[in-house]
Structures are given as C-alpha cells and as structure tokens.
Amino acid sequence: MKDLSIEKADYSKIAKVYDDARPLSEQNIDIWLKLIAEKINVQGDVTLLDLGCETGRFTIPIATQLGYSVTGADASEDMVIRASVKKDAERAMWDVQDASSLTYSNDSFDAVFMSHLLHHIDAPLKVLGECYRVLKPGGVLLNRYSALEDLNDPEHVFFPETLEIDKERYATKSKMEKWVKKTGFNRVSSKTISQQTYQTAEERLNAVKLKSTSVLTLISKAAYEKGLEAFRRYITQHQDDRWLLLDKITLTIGHKK
Numbered sequence: 001m002k003d004l005s006i007e008k009a010d011y012s013k014i015a016k017v018y019d020d021a022r023p024l025s026e027q028n029i030d031i032w033l034k035l036i037a038e039k040i041n042v043q044g045d046v047t048l049l050d051l052g053c054e055t056g057r058f059t060i061p062i063a064t065q066l067g068y069s070v071t072g073a074d075a076s077e078d079m080v081i082r083a084s085v086k087k088d089a090e091r092a093m094w095d096v097q098d099a100s101s102l103t104y105s106n107d108s109f110d111a112v113f114m115s116h117l118l119h120h121i122d123a124p125l126k127v128l129g130e131c132y133r134v135l136k137p138g139g140v141l142l143n144r145y146s147a148l149e150d151l152n153d154p155e156h157v158f159f160p161e162t163l164e165i166d167k168e169r170y171a172t173k174s175k176m177e178k179w180v181k182k183t184g185f186n187r188v189s190s191k192t193i194s195q196q197t198y199q200t201a202e203e204r205l206n207a208v209k210l211k212s213t214s215v216l217t218l219i220s221k222a223a224y225e226k227g228l229e230a231f232r233r234y235i236t237q238h239q240d241d242r243w244l245l246l247d248k249i250t251l252t253i254g255h256k257k
C-alpha cells in the first residue's frame with residue numbers, strides 16, 4: 001500500500017458551509033428514510049444512534065418523520081452545536097462522542113446509522129465494534145457511504161489528487177461487508193442507490209467552490225485550481241450531462257446476533 005500521510009479534514013471549518021453546499025432534497029430524504037424504516041422493522045419505540053451526525057441532516061428527519069428516539073452524536077462540538085439549534089432539533093438528543101470509544105452502555109440502541117463516517121476513521125473495525133457493543137441483540141447497523149468503486153464523480157474525475165487520498169480511506173462494498181461480518185454482524189447485505197444530489201450542474205460547481213466535499217480541502221491549491229478550471233470547461237460544453245447531478249451511495253446493513 002502506498003504510504004500517503006493523510007491529513008484530516010477540519011470539520012469545525014467545514015461546518016460553516018456544509019448545510020448550504022451539501023443539499024439533501026426532500027426526495028432524497030424520503031428515499032433514505034424509507035430504506036432505514038424498511039431495514040429496522042421494529043415495532044413500538046425505536047432508539048437510533050446517528051453516529052457522525054454532523055449538522056443533523058439525517059438525525060432531524062429520522063426523529064420528525066419516522067418518530068424514532070434519536071441521538072445525534074459527533075466528535076465535533078461545533079457540529080453538534082450547529083445541529084442542536086436547527087428547526088425541530090429538540091425532537092432529537094445531541095451528544096459529543098468519539099465513535100471509537102462511545103460512552104453508551106452495552107445493548108442501548110435498536111439501530112446505529114452512520115453516513116459518510118468510516119472513511120474519516122483510522123481504525124474502522126474499532127468503530128464497528130463499538131456499534132456492535134451498543135446495539136441491542138437483534139439490533140441493526142446501517143452504514144451509508146460511497147464505495148471505492150463508485151468514486152467516479154466530478155470531485156474525483158476533475159480533481160484526481162482526491163482519488164489518490166480516497167483510495168487509501170474508502171472501502172469497496174465487498175471489503176465493507178467483510179469488515180461488518182468480521183465484527184460479528186450477520187445477515188449482511190448492501191444496496192447501492194444512484195442519488196440525484198444536485199438539481200443543476202451550476203449547483204454542483206458552487207458546492208465544489210465551497211469545498212463542501214471535505215477531501216477538496218486536503219489537496220494542493222494548484223491541483224484544486226486546475227481541477228476547477230477543467231470542471232468549469234466541462235460544464236460549459238456538457239450542460240445536460242446527468243452524471244453531473246448524481247452520486248452513487250451504498251447502504252451496508254448488518255444485524256447483531
């Protein structure tokens with residue numbers, strides 16, 4: 001494996017632009033909520049931990065629309081504060097937690113959901129182990145992420161330095177499933193969705209300008225400027241290319257025995 005010393009994205013800075021630049025349309029929320037509810041399938045009150053919740057993009061809709069008892073937890077206090085003052089934030093509980101060493105008791109939750117968290121973690125198996133520990137027997141892990149084989153989006157095609165970094169941090173679907181099984185989960189499966197994240201190419205360009213995809217904050221200024229120019233040129237010539245609007249996102253599910 002190539003020895004890349006990977007810096008960590010500074011989420012206290014990214015928090016300021018995240019909500020504006022990483023839109024999650026109602027249609028996309030509905031797709032993910034439907035999938036979450038279908039996979040959890042518990043009767044009565046459902047307790048769910050949203051790990052790496054950031055500004056609560058999923059936490060709040062899970063609480064308000066699915067009616068679950070949700071805890072949003074993130075290592076960044078900034079993120080948790082931002083989340084906790086949003087509309088309807090009082091419907092969830094908020095917590096500063098390190099996913100590698102959670103302070104919750106064993107068997108606390110019916111479900112642990114995490115979205116785009118594991119690639120930030122040096123020891124993902126440790127986090128998966130914590131998820132297993134805090135889940136009740138029969139509880140469900142729902143891990144939403146971009147699989148390595150699906151990183152052929154504009155942020156990686158026009159900014160190839162990001163791919164060099166992400167090759168070291170992202171798992172393929174089969175590797176993720178292997179990790180989840182190794183942790184002890186059974187009935188492990190994955191589903192990949194082609195999500196329309198942006199309504200227009202310009203919207204994606206603006207998100208790139210705000211570096212809302214955190215890996216863009218980790219590449220050199222020269223590589224960023226070069227990529228931005230290439231991306232702009234492509235948009236001018238391919239306004240209607242739907243690839244500019246889409247992201248492939250996978251949900252890997254596992255059940256605690």
Ligand SMILES: C[S@@+](CC[C@H](N)C(=O)[O-])C[C@H]1O[C@@H](n2cnc3c(N)ncnc32)[C@H](O)[C@@H]1O
Nearest residue numbers: 011052053054057074075076098099115116120
């Ligand atoms: C890409 S964002 C996740 C976005 C959010 N879940 C969503 O999809 O809308 C990654 C989040 O993980 C958090 N994070 C990074 N390392 C963490 C750790 N060890 N424990 C808990 N949260 C962590 C960051 O602070 C950041 O808010």
